[in-house]
Amino acid sequence: MRAKDIMTQDVATIRGSATIxxxxxxxxLKGLRALIVEPRTADDAYGIVTETDIAxxxxxxGKDPKDVQVYEVMSKPCIVVNPDLDVEYVARLFANTGVWxxxxxxxxxxxxxxVTDIIAKGxxxxxPKLAFLQKELQKAISNARSTCATYGLASKEAATAxxxxxxxxxxxxxxxxxKPQKTARAMFAEERQTQPNQTMTAEQVAAIA
Known part of the structure; x- marks a missing residue:
């Protein structure tokens, strides 16, 4: 899933000059925990003011909310998320930056x-991400092996695979x-070296390893 799949579209904005x-x-009114602060110009950055900021x-x-403006307590520029970012990376971004x-x-x-969206909708x-990656790894190894057979061990296609x-x-x-003792690439190189009639040149060994 990606950020766009779990995000809340009902987002409210406010001017930085508005009062708390x-x-x-x-x-x-909106039942929200944060407001996005509108950019002042097309080149300006977005900001965010949260209930935590206000509290x-x-x-x-002990300040009077009527005497404090949003720009005095907001975060700007704020961390922003691309809609196509995987949910796992959104969670990692939050963990690394300490934002909610x-x-x-x-x-x-x-x-x-x-974070609530991640837990409730993810x-x-x-x-689980690890199970997905393990399946993808097996597919990638199979593809790399077949690519070597098709294009050659020292080919650009094999290196990319x-x-x-x-x-x-x-x-x-x-x-x-x-963590494996040897990477899939290293195991393949050793396998090719030990197979009968599969002696590789130094260039081929270097290309795989």
Missing amino acids: DQAVKLLR AKVVAC RAPVIQKELLGIVS DFVEK WDLVDEIEAEAGFYGAP
């Missing part, structure tokens, strides 16, 4: 995605797959 009093009224920077400080929600933007504001329970295998292996490792 106005922001709170809009949050309550920590206004309420906790972010606008989904591609040329224009499309919606907002939050398919990570039914389709094995690069994909390496990438999937590395990503699977990030998600907890046991």
Whole structure:
């Protein structure tokens, strides 16, 4: 699943010049936890003001919400999410940046995605990422082997196919797959060396390894 599959499209925007009093009224009216702050110009960045911002920077400080403007407590520029980003990467982005929600933007504001959306709408329970990657890895290895047979061990096509295998292996490792003693590429190179009548040149060995 991607960000666009789980995002909330009912997103509310507010001007940076609006007061926190106005922001709170809009949050309550819409039943939201964050508002996207509109860019002032076409070249300006989006911002975000959350209920946490208001609680920590206004309420906790005893300030009058009518005297504080949104731009004083908002985050700008804010973390933004591409609608085609995989849900797992959205979760990783949130973990790495410490944010709980972010606008989904591609040329224009499309919606907002939050940790709640990931938990409530994501398919990570039914389709764990690691299981998916392990299946994709087997497909990639099979494709790399057949590509070598079709185009040759030292071909550009074979190198590209094995690069994909390496990438999937590395990503699977990030998600907890046991680290193999030898990579699929190295095992294939050894296999080719030990097969009868399959002596490889130094160039071929280097191309695979």
